[in-house]
Amino acid sequence: MEIFGFLGEALSAQNLMFALLGVIGGTVIGALPGLSATMAIAVMVPFTFALDPASGLIMLGAIYTGAIYGGAFAAILVNTPGTPSAIATTFDGYPMARRGDGDLAVTIATIASVTGGLVGGILLLTLSPVLAQVALRFGSTEYFWLAVLGLTLIAVLSEGNLVKGLMGACLGLLLSMVGVAVVGGDVRFTFGQRELLGGVGIIPALIGLYCIPVLIDMVARPGQHLEAPAAGRGFRLAEAMGIAIRDGWNLLRSSVIGTVVGILPGAGGSIASLVAYSEARRTARNQEEYGKGASGGLLSTESANNATVGGGFIPTLVLGIPGTPPDAVILGALLVQGIRTGPALFETQGQIVYTFIFGLLIATALMLPVGLLIGRYAFRFIVATPKALLVPLIAFMTVLGSFAVHNHPNDVVVMVAMGILGWLLNRAGYGPSPIVLGLVLGQIAEQGFVRAWMIGGARGDFLGQLIINRPISWAIVALILVTVCLPLVKSIRNRRAEGIRR
Amino acid sequence: MRTDRIGADFAGAAVALFFLAVGIYAVWSSLSMTMLGAIFPRTIGGFLIGLSVIQIGLSLAGRGAQISGEGGDASNEGLGRRLALVAVMIAWALLFPAVGFVVTSFVAATALIVIAEHERTPPTRWLLRTAVVAVMVGVFYWLMTRILYIPIPRGVLF
Amino acid sequence: MHIRFTASAAGLVALAFGLATTPAAAFPDQPINYIIPFDPGGESDVSARFQQPYFSKIAGQDLIIQYLPGAGGASAWSGLNDYEGDGYTIMGTNLPHIILQPLLQDPGYETDDIVNVYIFHYTPDALIVAADSPHETLEDFLAAANEAPGAMTVSGSGTNSANDVANQLFENETGAVLTYIPYPGTAPSITALLGGEVDAAWGYTTVAAGQGDQVRTLAVAMEERHSLFPDVPTFRELGYEIVGGAYRGIAVPASTPEETRQELSRLIGEINADPDFIQQMEEAGFALIDVPYDEAADWMEERKAFYGEIAEQLGAGR
Numbered sequence: 006m007e008i009f010g011f012l013g014e015a016l017s018a019q020n021l022m023f024a025l026l027g028v029i030g031g032t033v034i035g036a037l038p039g040l041s042a043t044m045a046i047a048v049m050v051p052f053t054f055a056l057d058p059a060s061g062l063i064m065l066g067a068i069y070t071g072a073i074y075g076g077a078f079a080a081i082l083v084n085t086p087g088t089p090s091a092i093a094t095t096f097d098g099y100p101m102a103r104r105g106d107g108d109l110a111v112t113i114a115t116i117a118s119v120t121g122g123l124v125g126g127i128l129l130l131t132l133s134p135v136l137a138q139v140a141l142r143f144g145s146t147e148y149f150w151l152a153v154l155g156l157t158l159i160a161v162l163s164e165g166n167l168v169k170g171l172m173g174a175c176l177g178l179l180l181s182m183v184g185v186a187v188v189g190g191d192v193r194f195t196f197g198q199r200e201l202l203g204g205v206g207i208i209p210a211l212i213g214l215y216c217i218p219v220l221i222d223m224v225a226r227p228g229q230h231l232e233a234p235a236a237g238r239g240f241r242l243a244e245a246m247g248i249a250i251r252d253g254w255n256l257l258r259s260s261v262i263g264t265v266v267g268i269l270p271g272a273g274g275s276i277a278s279l280v281a282y283s284e285a286r287r288t289a290r291n292q293e294e295y296g297k298g299a300s301g302g303l304l305s306t307e308s309a310n311n312a313t314v315g316g317g318f319i320p321t322l323v324l325g326i327p328g329t330p331p332d333a334v335i336l337g338a339l340l341v342q343g344i345r346t347g348p349a350l351f352e353t354q355g356q357i358v359y360t361f362i363f364g365l366l367i368a369t370a371l372m373l374p375v376g377l378l379i380g381r382y383a384f385r386f387i388v389a390t391p392k393a394l395l396v397p398l399i400a401f402m403t404v405l406g407s408f409a410v411h412n413h414p415n416d417v418v419v420m421v422a423m424g425i426l427g428w429l430l431n432r433a434g435y436g437p438s439p440i441v442l443g444l445v446l447g448q449i450a451e452q453g454f455v456r457a458w459m460i461g462g463a464r465g466d467f468l469g470q471l472i473i474n475r476p477i478s479w480a481i482v483a484l485i486l487v488t489v490c491l492p493l494v495k496s497i498r499n500r501r502a503e504g505i506r507r
Numbered sequence: 508m509r510t511d512r513i514g515a516d517f518a519g520a521a522v523a524l525f526f527l528a529v530g531i532y533a534v535w536s537s538l539s540m541t542m543l544g545a546i547f548p549r550t551i552g553g554f555l556i557g558l559s560v561i562q563i564g565l566s567l568a569g570r571g572a573q574i575s576g577e578g579g580d581a582s583n584e585g586l587g588r589r590l591a592l593v594a595v596m597i598a599w600a601l602l603f604p605a606v607g608f609v610v611t612s613f614v615a616a617t618a619l620i621v622i623a624e625h626e627r628t629p630p631t632r633w634l635l636r637t638a639v640v641a642v643m644v645g646v647f648y649w650l651m652t653r654i655l656y657i658p659i660p661r662g663v664l665f
Numbered sequence: 666m667h668i669r670f671t672a673s674a675a676g677l678v679a680l681a682f683g684l685a686t687t688p689a690a691a692f693p694d695q696p697i698n699y700i701i702p703f704d705p706g707g708e709s710d711v712s713a714r715f716q717q718p719y720f721s722k723i724a725g726q727d728l729i730i731q732y733l734p735g736a737g738g739a740s741a742w743s744g745l746n747d748y749e750g751d752g753y754t755i756m757g758t759n760l761p762h763i764i765l766q767p768l769l770q771d772p773g774y775e776t777d778d779i780v781n782v783y784i785f786h787y788t789p790d791a792l793i794v795a796a797d798s799p800h801e802t803l804e805d806f807l808a809a810a811n812e813a814p815g816a817m818t819v820s821g822s823g824t825n826s827a828n829d830v831a832n833q834l835f836e837n838e839t840g841a842v843l844t845y846i847p848y849p850g851t852a853p854s855i856t857a858l859l860g861g862e863v864d865a866a867w868g869y870t871t872v873a874a875g876q877g878d879q880v881r882t883l884a885v886a887m888e889e890r891h892s893l894f895p896d897v898p899t900f901r902e903l904g905y906e907i908v909g910g911a912y913r914g915i916a917v918p919a920s921t922p923e924e925t926r927q928e929l930s931r932l933i934g935e936i937n938a939d940p941d942f943i944q945q946m947e948e949a950g951f952a953l954i955d956v957p958y959d960e961a962a963d964w965m966e967e968r969k970a971f972y973g974e975i976a977e978q979l980g981a982g983r
Binding site: 048168169171172175176178179182186188189190191193194217220221222223224225226227391392393394395396397398400401404405408409412414417418420421424425428429430432433434435447450451454455458459 | 516518519521522523526529530533536540541543544545546547548551552554555558559561562565584585586588589591592593595596597599600601603604612615616617619620622623624625626628636639640643644647651654657
Binding site: 051141144188326334348411413463464 | 704705706707710711714715717718730731732733734735736737739740743744769770771772773815816817818823824825844846847848849852853855856857859860861862863875876877878879948949
C-alpha cells in the first residue's frame with residue numbers, strides 16, 4: 006500500500022533526527038513555565054522553509070507535542086503548570102510529588118502522554134475528514150455550554166467548600182473580562198490603564214497564582230522541597246506500566262476525549278484535560294483519592310492533553326481552521342510554502358501529509374525515552390538542589406516566563422500581583438484552580454453566550470438558539486446535570502445511611 | 508461538603524468580604540457599558556455578591572472549610588522570610604524595565620538566595636551560589652535575545 | 666618610552682576619532698525586528714512571512730518576526746513609540762484599526778502618533794457564503810435580506826474592524842439591514858459560516874482563496890476583478906460603491922530619523938516591486954498597493970476623513 010511507503014519516508018535518518026530534536030527541544034521549552042510551544046514553533050518556522058515541507062512539518066509537530074508533554078514536569082514538581090493544558094495535572098501530580106512519588110508521577114505522565122499522542126495521531130491518520138465535520142457542528146451555543154461544563158467541573162472538584170470554589174471561578178470570570186470586549190467593543194475594568202487593554206494574561210496569572218504561593222511557602226521552612234527517593238530506585242517504569250495497564254480503560258477514554266476536544270477550534274488542552282479528569286474521577290473506584298495523588302487522575306489529564314495535538318491537526322489540515330494557536334502558526338507556514346489545506350489535501354498532497362502524520366507518531370513514541378531521561382534528571386535536580394538555589398531559579402523563571410509571553414513588562418507585575426493575591430486566598434481556603442479556570446474559560450463562555458443571543462435575536466428565537474434547536478448542546482447540558490447532581494445524590498444517600506445507623 | 512467545626516473562619520470571612528466588594532464593583536461598572544457588554548459582568552457580579560454573603564455567613568458559623576488538597580499553609584511560620592520574598596518579587600517586577608533586566612534579575616535572585624537559606628553557610632558556598640545565579644541569568648539572557656529574539660528592556664543599567 | 670606612549674595615545678585618539686566620524690555602516694547592519702500586533706497565522710503574519718526572504722535578499726539582513734497581540738492590535742500600537750527609533754524595530758499597522766480605535770475607544774494612542782513608512786497591500790473585502798448556501802448571487806442575498814430586515818446574520822472578525830466597516834458600508838449602500846456577529850478572528854468567523862451558524866461572512870479575498878470550493882464569493886470590494894476570481898463581480902459593477910478592505914502597512918517609532926524612514930520606505934518599495942513577490946501575494950489573494958513614505962501622510966488624512974463618517978455610524982449603533 007502506498008501509505009506505508011510514506012511511513013518509510015518518515016523513518017528516514019533525516020526525519021528521525023528532526024523528530025528527536027523537536028521532541029527534546031519541545032519538552033524542555035514546555036517544562037519551563039511561560040515559554041510556550043507557540044513561541045518555539047514561530048521561531049523555527051523560517052528554518053523549515055529551507056527543508057522539504059514534510060520534514061519541516063515533522064519538526065514543528067514534534068516541538069508541539071513535546072511542549073504539551075513538558076508542561077507536566079513543572080506541574081508535578083513545582084505545582085506550576087508549564088502550559089495551561091497542564092493545569093489539571095497539578096491536581097494529582099503535585100500531591101504525588103509531595104509524598105515522595107515524584108519520579109513515579111513523571112513516568113506515569115510520560116506513559117500517558119505517549120498514549121494520548123498516539124491515539125490522537127492515529128485518529129488523525131484514519132478518520133480526519135469525518136472527524137473534521139465535528140468541528141463544524143460546534144457553534145457558539147455549544148462552546149458556551151462547554152465552558153459552563155468546565156466551570157461546573159471546577160466547582161465540583163472544589164470538594165470541601167463548594168461556595169469558595171464558585172467564588173474563585175466568578176473572580177476568574179471577571180478577570181477574563183478585563184480589556185476590550187470582542188462583542189461590542191466596550192473597554193471594561195481597565196481602570197484607565199492602557200496596559201490592561203489586552204486583558205489579564207492567562208500565562209502570567211497562571212504562573213503567579215500557582216507558583217508564587219509555592220515559593221512563599223518554600224522560604225518559610227528549612228529542609229528540602231521534595232524528599233529524595235530511596236537510593237537505587239530507577240525510573241519505576243515497570244511499576245508505572247502496571248498502573249497504566251490496570252487503568253487502561255481510563256487511559257483510552259481520556260485519550261479519545263482529548264482528541265475530540267482538540268478538534269474543536271479554540272477549546273484547547275485545558276478543557277480537554279479537565280473533562281477527562283472529571284470523567285475519570287466520576288467513574289473511579291477510588292474516587293476519594295482524586296486530588297490527593299491518585300495515579301488515575303494523572304493518567305487522564307496527561308493523555309487527554311497530548312491527544313489534543315493530533316486532534317487539533319484535524320480541522321487545521323482538513324478545513325484550514327487552526328485547532329489551537331500552534332496550529333495557526335503551522336497553518337501560516339503551510340500557506341507560505343504554497344500548500345493549500347482542505348479536504349482534498351490528503352489526496353493531492355498525500356506525500357507531505359502522510360509523511361508528516363507518521364513523523365508525528367514517531368515523535369510521540371520518541372517521547373518515551375526522551376521523557377524518561379529528561380524526567381529523571383529533572384526530578385533528581387529538583388530533589389538535590391538546596392532551596393537556597395531552587396528558590397532564585399524558580400523565581401527567575403517566573404519573571405522570565407511571564408515577560409516572554411508577550412514581551413510586556415507589565416505582565417510580570419500582573420504575575421506578582423496575582424501571586425500575592427493567590428497566596429492570601431490560599432491562606433483563607435480559596436484555591437487557585439477555580440480562578441485560573443474561570444480566566445481561561447471566561448471568554449469562551451461569554452462570547453459563546455452573547456453571540457448565541459445575537460443570532461437568536463436575529464432569527465427571533467432566543468431559546469431555540471440557546472438550547473432547544475441544538476442537539477449537541479443537550480448532550481453537554483446532560484453531562485452538566487449529571488456532574489452536578491451525582492455528588493448531591495451521593496451525599497443525600499450518605500446522610501440517609503448515617504441517619505439510619507443512628 | 509465537609510463541615511469542620513473549627514471555630515469561626517475569620518480569614519475566609521474577610522476574603523469573602525473582598526469578593527463582595529469585587530462583585531459590587533463589577534455590577535456598578537456594568538451600568539456604563541453597552542447592553543451586550545454588560546450581560547456577563549452584571550450576572551457574574553451578581554453571583555459573586557450572593558455567594559460572598561453566603562460564605563460570610565458560613566465562615567462566621569464555623570462551617571467554611573478549606574478546599575481539600577489545595578489549601579496552602581496557613582501558619583505564620585517564617586513570616587519574615589515570606590514577606591521579604593514578596594517584597595523582592597514586587598521590586599523585581601516594578602524595577603526591571605527601568606533598571607535593566609540582567610542587573611535587576613541578578614540582584615533579586617541573589618537576595619532570594621539569602622532569604623531562602625536557613626543554615627549557616629561558609630562564604631565559599633555563597634560565592635558558588637552567586638556564580639550559579641549569574642550564569643543562569645546570563646544563559647537565559649543569551650537564549651532570549653540571540654535564539655528567541657525577544658526584546659529585553661535595557662533600562663538605565665544593563 | 667615617553668614618545669612611544671604619546672604615539673600610541675595619539676594613535677588611539679585618531680582611531681577613536683576616525684570611528685566616530687566614519688559614516689555609519691550602511692543601514693541595516695543588524696537584523697530588524699518586525700512586530701506583528703496579532704496572533705501568528707493571520708493575514709498580517711502571512712504577508713510578513715512572504716516579505717521575509719525578499720527582505721533578506723534585498724537588504725542583506727534578516728527580518729525577525731515577533732508577535733505582540735492584544736486588544737485588537739492596540740496593545741502593540743500604543744507601545745510603538747516607546748521603542749528606540751534606530752530603524753531596527755518596525756511594526757505592522759492595519760487600517761481601519763489605527764483610525765477607528767482612537768475614535769471609538771480609548772486605546773492608549775492617537776492615529777497621528779503612528780508614523781507609517783509604507784502601506785504595501787490590502788486584502789479586499791469579500792462577501793462570502795458557504796458552498797451549499799441558497800444564495801447564488803449578491804442579488805439573491807439582498808432579496809432575502811430585504812424580506813426580513815435584521816434576520817440575516819453575517820459574521821466577521823471583531824468589532825470596529827475592517828469587517829465591521831464593510832458591513833456598515835454595505836448597509837449604507839444597499840439599504841439592507843443585517844445583523845453583524847463579531848468573532849475573535851477570521852478563522853472562527855469562517856468556521857461559523859461553514860458550520861451554518863451564520864448566513865454569510867465578511868472576509869477577504871485571501872480567505873476565499875484559502876477556503877477554495879467550500880465557499881462561494883458573492884462580490885469583492887475592488888476596482889477591478891481579482892485575478893484569482895475572474896468570475897466574481899465587484900460591488901462597483903453591481904452598482905454599489907464599495908471599494909476597500911483591510912490595509913496593512915509598516916510603521917516606525919516616532920523618534921526614527923528622517924533618512925532611516927526614507928531608507929525603510931525604499932526597501933519595502935523594492936520588495937513590493939519584485940515580480941515573484943507580487944505573484945506570491947496575488948496567488949494568496951492579496952492586492953498590492955504602493956503608498957511610500959512621502960505619500961503616506963496625505964493618504965492617511967484621506968482615509969481618516971473616509972472612516973470618520975463610518976465611525977459615527979458605528980458609534981451610534983452601539
